[in-house]
Amino acid sequence: MAKADEFNKLVEDYAQGVYTHAHRMLGSREEAEEAAQDVFLRIHRSLAGFQGRAKISTWIWRITTNVCLTRREVQRKSMTVPLDEEAAARVSDESPGPECSFIIREERDRLGRLIASLPDREAAAITLFYMEGMDYKEIARILDIPAGSVATALHRGRERLAGRLSDMKERP
Template sequence: MMTLEERIHRIQQGKNSEFEWIVEEYKNKIYTLAYGYTMDAYMAQDLTQEILMKVYQNIRSFQGQSSFSTWLYRVAKNQCIDWIRKNKRRIDHTILEDGEREFRDLRPSPEEKAIKEETNQRLYDALGQLPERYRVPLMMFHFQELSYEEIGKALGLPSKTVATQLYRGKKLLREKLLSKKGDDMPWTVLL
């Protein structure tokens, strides 16, 4: 079994077939990051493709001075920021699609599925209202299960800043979720 470093070296030497492994290994994490910036499933899918193309085009520049995932997240973050700049008007008027979610249980009952979809929709709606500086670290921490240090490296921030942003983001998210009257969802479990 090849190590990640061996795969990257083979890709850098022109063995492009190895890139499929990179795609399979990282596409869901990249999608989650892209979704954190776009808050739209279809836009996030398109952006994920753009990011993977950018990684493919620039993988020869990876020197191994940081971990591959850190380098990949930097490329992804920069591509997301560029995309946001180009599509600012489009994002400001985006309504969330009720598309498939990446984080669903395997074969839930119809009732569980409906409850989970409603919960996810409310959560994503509330996340979409948060400023980007809180939304993206929250999604990276909770959905990708990255550490403060990994998030900091990916976003170019000190770990303490990430901790502060996560704390403030959770607080804002909690306020948004608990502020709806008549909402009987158990949000405190999530927060």
């Protein structure tokens, strides 16, 4: 397959997933858009050198995770809050389904923002496990950590989310 065709197929197969992953990790639409472009630019540059020793999906998710982690680091350094009220409203707009009540949508927005506020490893593990349906082994290969550490990150992340969500509900 020609390089351009191969790239186009990757865009069709992974663009939505990469965008979702970036959105969850970074917590804002603007950041997610820039990250997704960055990811595909890197894929485009490196595709010719890809020798197929790793699964292409692992390669793409690893690039995506690394791009998101780098951007989170920049966010932290520049002390910007990933999601402001305006951005949160935009996230609500993106949630599909007019059937969803306002309260459910609000809860989902909160949850989306909370994932972005988790520590790096936990946010990445939660995103890959829930959004991409990956198992410990796949996540371990992508994050380059042992499978046991993936389980720990996933468990801590889930507990942290549960704690923060119930804190928010208790607040007047």
